[in-house]
Amino acid sequence: MNLKLLGNWEIKKTNSSSALKKFGISLTSIVLGLIFAGLFVLLTGKDPLKLYSEILQSSVGSAYGLSETLVEMIPLALCSLGVSLAFRMQLWNIGAEGQFYMGAFGATYFALFFSNLPILVMLPLMLVASFICGGLWALIPAIPKAYWNVNETISSLLLNYVAYFWIAYLVYGPWKDPKGNNFPLTKQFPDSATIPVFGNTRISYAIFLLLIIAIAMFFLIKYSKWGYEIRVSGSSRKAADYAGMSYVKNVLKVMFLSGAISGIAGMAEVSGVLHRLQQTISPGYGYTAILIALLARLNPISILLASFLMGGLLVGGFSLQTSGFPSSMVSMFQGSILFFVLAGEIFNNYRLVRKKA
């Protein structure tokens, strides 16, 4: 469809846009987002240039900032890989947050109650536990979806609250550290239940896990039989039935794996960063992950990059406050960039042309 625009210009749909053009569009989008946010900063009487440099400096401009961006990236990217798998099959798993908490729950169980195990047994055990707990949590909305076509969007979302309060119950109740002055925290994990980190950063070895999962997912979707079934089922359930693929089984398998990967993210967070379970372990990773998955068009490799970007924005965001910018400006800044990046997508599909006279 062509839309009339000013004068002799009009917007046309295109299907072929070169890599160079896409690069240019993305670059322009970011610059526009920066300028747009900068205008508001200017209106409040602050220096936008200082803000730009601050956010970049603090997220990727220093070794510490870069390391912290990677720390944020791990849970974001893992959850995002998780939801992206379900999204491929048009299963709107909004429950990554809850699956993340349940994964942390599974991992914590072993850290607390089998604390004498050696690290080489403990960590794999925690990994498997988080995988299973996250997966089973996602299976709860998957079963009614598979058998009775109950909308999974709402059920998976609501289960997030259940998971959150289940953890709350544990840390206020049975799992509370008896020596913790009654604060709602579990005991600190033993060293054997702690994922090692690089040097004196907070980046844990879970980042290898992330890379392996991302690459595996890429090959799974693109080349494997099961990945193909997921893509077909996601495009047309009727076609999947027609081709003799079991939709029900695939819903269950995909949702399980989707939740399991978010569960691993939960394990990586409690075991790699927090070293204990507490009421709040995620500032909304599971929700941001949805945005990342969509921004990256569900491509596993793009998800890594988009998570890095979002991680950088989160890190830079708090840093902005320490430099005296209000927290609302931080949100506005992040929103503005995302808005323009998403708007820029349009220009990948449409182009502005001068009408022939």
Next chain:
Amino acid sequence: MIEMRKIIKEFPGILANDQVSFNVNSGEIHALLGENGAGKSTLMSVLTGLYRPDGGDIYIEGKKTEFSSPKDAVNYGIGMVHQHFKLVQPFTVAENVMLSIKDLKQIYNLKEIEQQIIKQSEAFGLSIDPKAKIWQLSVGEQQRVEIIKLLLLGARVLILDEPTAVLTPQEANALYETLLKMVKNGKSVILISHKMNEVLENTDRITVLRDGKSIGTVHTKNTNEKELAKMMVGRNISDVVEKKSHRKNDKVLSLNNVSALGNNGLLKLKNISIDIYDGEILGVAGVDGNGQKELADTVAGLRMVKQGSVSFCGKDCTKSGRKKRIDLGISYVPEDRMTTGLVTDLNAYENMALKSYRKNHGAFIRWDKVRSDTDRLIQKFDVRLASTANPVKMMSGGNIQKLLLAREIDSDPKLIIAVYPMRGLDIGATDYVRRLLIEQSEKGKAVLLISEDLEDLLSMTDRIIVMHGGEIMGVVNPSETSREEIGLMMAGKRKVDLHES
């Protein structure tokens, strides 16, 4: 009255209209004839302001005009009835008409609108009750509502896109009477169609498009079917395909007293017993919705039987699902090729893997092999497409069907189920599919052909089953039956001497 000069419209990879010129006089019915993908719809979308041409001009009453939106076209008195009606089902006729009125007052007078509807319907023989709800109306009546809407908007040029595709013969006749009255009143009608006989009977002039180009405009009274067909397809078409029976004596499929439920949970197949033999084309006739689709699904393994048994090549397969039946050698060309037979978001070679992807061992698909197979089939079946890497939805209807058939036939099946395989295809593609199916029977494959076109069934099949209300009314031999006999059975009369294998 309207003249389109050298219209060019380009889509990525496709030149949909290549310098097409076309004109309509007031008081005439002008047909736009062409195969699917010839550029008819594009040209009319340009005329109704939906697309802007990349080149060429439109003149209305001799004045150069530009439309920047469909609204502009409406203001010039150009309106279109689309194949899919744009009506709000729970609303009444008058309310639907009201929705399209420009400058509707905040406080409107529905009575007045109803009056106007009655006035228009009397003038042109479009009998309709303005107070009826849309969902209560037949397809033909809904079409009338669309036409009335345009008339009340002041349309002087009406464009109808395949208007008779959804109508019964009686309804189609009534429609043409209406159109005749309208042109007598000075209005113009443009008819988009690929049905030659109707066009020949009911129009004044015919413009034929092919591959985005205008082949020529002829006066209807000076032309004939042969000439038009040649213009449309670019070559001669033999009228009837010669059919010899290739039936052998090996039973491929047999259904014994099969009953099955429909999607709504009601019994849709009742005690069906049929056998299909090697090399046989078994036709199934019936009014749409009398169990034919359920029959196809049941044979294909997409629908489990409630009672009875199914056996394939002598072995019972009542309980086996779709996957098993694919392995047994049952190919299926479903009615709904765009969402069932193919995944239109995926590209051509990904679609070709839809059933064969399980074949090789291991967890991964050998895409290189799939790709080379696809290239071979595209050659063999003459599928035209810009690139095998483009989503299938970018292909034209005929080529999509060819792609689907290529996959289903290439898997070397023993039985091919084909449901309405020619529906919506143009002459060239229809002819191609017809030959292909007959060729398969020559090769000894059994074909279960479900069709609504009696001509096809009579000319292609060895036997015809007539279905009504989920039951078999009778089995007839094409050479010994008549359209009347089949018609009666389709309406629910049993063939008295029902006794066949």
Next chain:
Amino acid sequence: MKKINKIGVLTLVLAMILSVLLSGCSQESKPSTNEQASKPATEEKIKVAFVYVGPVGDFGYTYAQDQGRKYLESQMKNVETTFVENVPETADAERVFTDLAQKGNKIIIGTSYGYMDYMVNVSKKFPDVVFEHCSGYKTTDNLGTYFNRDYQARYLTGMVAGKYTKSNVLGFLAPFGTPEVIRNIDAFTLGAQSINPKVQVKVVWTNSWNDPATEKTAANSLIDAGADVLAMHVDSPTFAQTAQDRGVLAVGHDSDMSKFAPNSILVGDVSNWGPYFVQVVKEVMDKTWKPTQYFGGIKDGGIIDITPFSDKVDKDFQATVNAKKQDIMNGKFDPFSGPIYDQSGTLKVKDGDKAPDDVLLSINWFVKGVSGSIPKS
């Protein structure tokens, strides 16, 4: 289509890195010019940073802490303060503390108990920076804790609530079962019972420090259950507005909430952290600061106090409450003086004893008269 974003996101990241390089250059030149222009050449200011879990505009807990920061800034000319609000108690917190330490802050104050581990970690990495943590229990060589004896003021506001209830049912909105919250509910109940032995305190958990929508629902449910005076230990004044709408009374918490519901608020406790912050800064400057577990009461310069009474509280009773306040200040009275029984009737504090600080800081039982339960250990 699928490839678009790979490239798109790659572009983003490249752009970010690119602009880092660019901004790196500008960054280095900018502050120097800025400082030269804006700074009058005086002695170096001491930088103090605050980390808040909620927004400074909550008119409750974080607001009160931030009032303390403003007080500090107004009292000491050579102090420069910054704050970071809405910092969750997740991995983000550690980064915020690190960032503040790296930016040259000499004193960093964290105001939520969930920052404890992160503050311990960061304090070890920055031995030259002084950390003060509100409500925690861990200290290091350069991390001290501070808190106020909120229960003393709670007891007094409980007295007022006990006096003015007609239904003998008081409603209490509680966020989580932390010792701080339980201590406050207990002190409130004890205060009310001292005036009106028949009083019962109903507790509703909101499961959030700041969730006005839930707080409104919770307040309504308490009123529906017969409560005619409401109290709370969350961060927003929502409950008071609900109380006023429904025509019942309320006592405030953390800051003077009478402006939100002048017809309902009888009195409230108010935290006044400013003087303590001034003290810490002075000690740091004098190099006398030591990591302590400060637990200040009403007598300590008003770090905890009650607000002025509303006109609805009659003068005689005001005098009664003020007398009790004097007793607390003089050490003649302690709200947690025995005998105190828990909900099950077990004697927790013997007659003549008073609960020691370590019990108060880790309390996990309700006194008799509270109806509601704490998540079980």
